[in-house]
Amino acid sequence: MLNLKNVSKTFGKQHALDNISLQFPKNKTSVIVGPSGSGKSTLLRSLNLLEKPEAGEYDFNDLKIDFGQKKLSSKTILQIRRKTSMVFQGFNLFPHLTVVKNVMEGQVQVLGKSKDEARTEALHLLDKVGMKDKADAYPSQLSGGQAQRVAIARSLAMHPEYILLDEPTSALDPEIELEVLKVLLELAKEKQSLVIVTHNLTFAQRVADKITFIEDGKVGFDGPTEEFFSSDDSRIKDFLAAMS
Numbered sequence: 001m002l003n004l005k006n007v008s009k010t011f012g013k014q015h016a017l018d019n020i021s022l023q024f025p026k027n028k029t030s031v032i033v034g035p036s037g038s039g040k041s042t043l044l045r046s047l048n049l050l051e052k053p054e055a056g057e058y059d060f061n062d063l064k065i066d067f068g069q070k071k072l073s074s075k076t077i078l079q080i081r082r083k084t085s086m087v088f089q090g091f092n093l094f095p096h097l098t099v100v101k102n103v104m105e106g107q108v109q110v111l112g113k114s115k116d117e118a119r120t121e122a123l124h125l126l127d128k129v130g131m132k133d134k135a136d137a138y139p140s141q142l143s144g145g146q147a148q149r150v151a152i153a154r155s156l157a158m159h160p161e162y163i164l165l166d167e168p169t170s171a172l173d174p175e176i177e178l179e180v181l182k183v184l185l186e187l188a189k190e191k192q193s194l195v196i197v198t199h200n201l202t203f204a205q206r207v208a209d210k211i212t213f214i215e216d217g218k219v220g221f222d223g224p225t226e227e228f229f230s231s232d233d234s235r236i237k238d239f240l241a242a243m244s
């Protein structure tokens with residue numbers, strides 16, 4: 001279980017996160033939605049310690065961080081990054097490495113696996129995301145959807161407890177988006193713990209065990225998916241209407 005308690009983050013005068021308390025359960029898919037600029041990316045990046053909030057508590061199993069008190073040690077940051085892997089909107093593959101080497105790299109450099117072991121695992125994961133036949137291609141030869149599936153395989157190869165995805169399909173054409181969403185639906189079915197920021201509410205409704213609605217850096221809703229989509233709350237209804 002990953003917990004945030006009373007977490008705040010400001011950029012100058014801007015309250016990106018305003019006293020946020022949330023839980024992200026293990027083996028579940030948590031989806032974060034909300035208007036542009038509401039703090040979704042800042043929230044996700046805080047889970048991975050890419051942002052350091054200035055107040056609040058972060059609790060990951062027995063690892064506790066008090067954002068207000070402590071400068072984060074590089075050891076803590078590494079520990080958290082091993083447990084939470086981020087998949088970005090723009091894929092961020094290494095352009096000079098082939099697809100299979102992209103998926104091997106972290107296994108060899110960070111997990112200390114042999115190249116043979118890493119290659120076997122990489123090919124297995126590429127097969128899982130439907131990209132095995134492109135193992136020897138370079139990222140520049142892939143479509144956006146293919147690149148994103150490789151990026152997901154690369155995250156899986158690190159066996160993180162949570163995979164965090166920030167609008168993983170918003171750079172993709174709708175017909176290409178579907179191939180990535182299918183992979184995520186499959187991971188959700190396998191009980192991989194996921195935290196997904198998305199604008200695709202049809203997908204959110206289908207994949208999410210729970211929905212968090214963020215508005216102006218605050219939690220406007222946090223609860224079961226069905227409850228969110230059938231809410232009587234006028235702010236939620238307005239948001240849903242604006243997005244459809």
Ligand code: ADP
Nearest residue numbers: 011014015016035036037038039040041042043
């Ligand atoms: P979302 O992902 O929901 O669109 P963000 O988390 O990116 O929202 O941003 C929340 C607020 O914090 C916005 O007002 C944004 O302009 C501001 N913000 C985010 N990152 C930075 C930054 N690095 N420097 C200054 N302001 C930022």
Ligand code: MG
Nearest residue numbers: 040041042166
């Ligand atoms: Mg964002």
